[in-house]
Amino acid sequence: MAQIETFYDVMRRQGITRRSFMKYCSLTASALGLGPAFVPKIAHAMETKPRTPVIWINGLECTCCSESFIRGAHPLAKDVVLSMISLDYSHVLMAAAGKHALDAMEEAIDAHRGNYILAVEGNPPLNEDGMFCFQGGKPFVEKLRHVAKDAKAIISWGSCASYGCVQAAAPNPTRATPVHKVITDKPIIKVPGCPPIAEVMTGVITYMLTFDRLPPLDRQGRPAMFYSQRIHDKCYRRPHFDAGQFVEQWDDDYARKGYCLYKVGCKGPTTYNACSTVRWNEGVSFPIQSGHGCIGCSEDGFWDQGSFYDRLTTIRQFGVEATADQIGLAATGVVGAGIAAHIAASALKRAQKKTDDNRSKEEV
Amino acid sequence: MTDFRTDTPIHIPNPDAPTPLEAARLTGGARPEDIESLRLQAAIYVYEAPVRIWHWVNAATITVLIITGYLIGSPPPTMEIAEATDQFLFGYIRFAHFAAGMILTVAFAARIYWAFVGNRHARQLFYIPFWRVRWWKELIFEARWYAFLEAEPKKYIGHNPLAHFAMFTFITLGMTFMIITGFALYAEGAGQDSIYYALFGWVIEMVSNTQRLHTLHHLGMWAITIFAIIHIYAALREDIMSRQSMLTTIVSGWRTFKDNRVE
Numbered sequence: 001m002a003q004i005e006t007f008y009d010v011m012r013r014q015g016i017t018r019r020s021f022m023k024y025c026s027l028t029a030s031a032l033g034l035g036p037a038f039v040p041k042i043a044h045a046m047e048t049k050p051r052t053p054v055i056w057i058n059g060l061e062c063t064c065c066s067e068s069f070i071r072g073a074h075p076l077a078k079d080v081v082l083s084m085i086s087l088d089y090s091h092v093l094m095a096a097a098g099k100h101a102l103d104a105m106e107e108a109i110d111a112h113r114g115n116y117i118l119a120v121e122g123n124p125p126l127n128e129d130g131m132f133c134f135q136g137g138k139p140f141v142e143k144l145r146h147v148a149k150d151a152k153a154i155i156s157w158g159s160c161a162s163y164g165c166v167q168a169a170a171p172n173p174t175r176a177t178p179v180h181k182v183i184t185d186k187p188i189i190k191v192p193g194c195p196p197i198a199e200v201m202t203g204v205i206t207y208m209l210t211f212d213r214l215p216p217l218d219r220q221g222r223p224a225m226f227y228s229q230r231i232h233d234k235c236y237r238r239p240h241f242d243a244g245q246f247v248e249q250w251d252d253d254y255a256r257k258g259y260c261l262y263k264v265g266c267k268g269p270t271t272y273n274a275c276s277t278v279r280w281n282e283g284v285s286f287p288i289q290s291g292h293g294c295i296g297c298s299e300d301g302f303w304d305q306g307s308f309y310d311r312l313t314t315i316r317q318f319g320v321e322a323t324a325d326q327i328g329l330a331a332t333g334v335v336g337a338g339i340a341a342h343i344a345a346s347a348l349k350r351a352q353k354k355t356d357d358n359r360s361k362e363e364v
Numbered sequence: 365m366t367d368f369r370t371d372t373p374i375h376i377p378n379p380d381a382p383t384p385l386e387a388a389r390l391t392g393g394a395r396p397e398d399i400e401s402l403r404l405q406a407a408i409y410v411y412e413a414p415v416r417i418w419h420w421v422n423a424a425t426i427t428v429l430i431i432t433g434y435l436i437g438s439p440p441p442t443m444e445i446a447e448a449t450d451q452f453l454f455g456y457i458r459f460a461h462f463a464a465g466m467i468l469t470v471a472f473a474a475r476i477y478w479a480f481v482g483n484r485h486a487r488q489l490f491y492i493p494f495w496r497v498r499w500w501k502e503l504i505f506e507a508r509w510y511a512f513l514e515a516e517p518k519k520y521i522g523h524n525p526l527a528h529f530a531m532f533t534f535i536t537l538g539m540t541f542m543i544i545t546g547f548a549l550y551a552e553g554a555g556q557d558s559i560y561y562a563l564f565g566w567v568i569e570m571v572s573n574t575q576r577l578h579t580l581h582h583l584g585m586w587a588i589t590i591f592a593i594i595h596i597y598a599a600l601r602e603d604i605m606s607r608q609s610m611l612t613t614i615v616s617g618w619r620t621f622k623d624n625r626v627e
Binding site for chain 2: 239240254259332335339346
């Protein structure tokens with residue numbers, strides 16, 4: 001196999017000027033929260049390092065991660081990002097299909113054994129021996145295990161691969177299982193979100209490329225630079241939260257004034273992602289800015305936390321569907337009624353005892 | 365008229381002092397039958413000052429925590445007193461919750477310390493004699509008393525087994541749960557560089573999605589609310605119907621008994 005081109009070679013070949021290339025490097029440096037001193041380092045890395053081979057496989061998913069990824073915001077994204085990595089297999093994006101595509105995958109595994117990054121979009125369903133997701137005549141879980149065996153590291157793209165997402169929502173009929181519960185012997189970076197932000201996806205790859213190591217991860221295995229703070233912590237509507245100024249219902253005056261969406265179910269306070277800083281679609285907006293609460297799409301089990309429009313989670317245990325408040329109030333009511341009855345019974349018992357005592361005294 | 369021996373306790377009939385409490389008799393407050401009743405009185409110092417102070421600090425902070433905690437889950441209606449910059453209503457509600465939580469935690473730590481240095485009653489809260497069959501039998505006896513199946517409760521100096529069980533479950537275990545989940549939620553706001561995250565981040569890791577943690581903490585609030593209702597009712601009822609004092613004991617620390625029978 002021929003020497004793999006460097007990133008810079010690929011960019012120049014595609015007609016990108018050096019000026020644009022340097023712009024890309026500085027944008028990437030700032031996206032990663034690195035100082036200006038890192039711009040030449042990123043440029044150097046991209047000029048000299050061979051592109052990182054990536055095998056991108058898709059399990060049970062909706063392809064929103066791929067869709068997000070190919071919309072990387074800054075001008076170079078559509079040219080660069082796809083060339084930045086040596087994307088050796090991606091059945092969504094590659095021209096080949098069927099046998100040729102699978103051959104390309106095997107070839108890539110052989111050529112870069114132990115050096116390629118495995119990007120997993122979606123997850124394997126494990127019920128019925130994995131029959132719910134079938135590719136190339138085999139259950140997807142087998143493909144995942146096969147490709148993961150020789151991977152250097154795994155990127156779990158999106159909430160499907162990271163946590164399970166909608167297909168793992170209760171009762172999870174196919175037993176859709178996140179990647180880290182199937183592959184346990186490889187470093188795994190979770191990049192949750194439904195989908196993840198394009199700049200977050202490219203940022204993670206750029207970091208790994210520049211520094212030749214995994215980005216610093218938080219306790220849940222997510223890149224700390226994008227997932228260490230909540231939407232709530234950087235929300236521009238936060239002053240209205242602290243003031244106690246909430247949207248009471250959709251389309252009320254408070255909604256028009258842009259008050260906090262906490263009462264209409266915004267999950268910003270429990271969602272770790274970069275939406276309120278990086279934003280979406282070239283930094284145009286993000287859900288809260290568009291007037292809709294965060295649904296918490298980058299969190300574990302976000303489909304099972306009740307309605308997107310309720311602050312308090314609906315609890316579904318023992319066949320009841322109620323919020324903590326409804327359960328608590330009902331229990332308090334029962335206890336209160338029980339106590340009232342107990343007071344009455346105690347008083348009666350006492351009165352009865354007194355009568356008995358008096359009678360026995362009289363008898364004496 | 366106080367020429368008789370005054371060093372003999374009032375509980376012992378004293379022919380030298382056939383009419384004790386002379387001053388009280390002047391007010392009509394000490395009739396012979398009152399003196400007889402007084403002779404039955406025995407008192408024991410149970411709850412030392414730190415335990416009593418802790419109890420009332422707990423009562424106050426838990427009240428604040430329940431009210432503000434409920435409001436954090438279901439905020440009051442939007443108020444437009446001033447520009448958002450100058451208005452901090454929800455911020456103050458949350459501040460009150462956090463401040464009360466901090467005080468409750470420090471008080472609980474002090475209470476644990478007192479379990480080591482205080483009297484033996486100060487330790488009762490922190491363990492239950494789980495393997496003692498007799499203890500469970502007495503617990504059932506006490507439950508039967510509450511179910512009107514026993515004519516008379518037994519006398520206890522500390523908590524009776526049923527109360528002991530409730531205290532241990534709701535205060536020792538329940539409050540620990542609320543402190544841990546509460547600090548984990550606080551760590552979210554304090555940030556991942558904070559000491560709170562270093563100490564309680566493992567809780568966040570366990571629940572994975574902190575919305576679940578909010579729900580658990582919220583259910584805990586209701587458990588403690590229900591405990592508080594039962595606790596207040598049981599204390600009032602015991603004060604009236606049991607054979608020993610209740611309400612005054614947590615104020616003065618002294619437990620008194622209404623009869624002098626040995627069992």
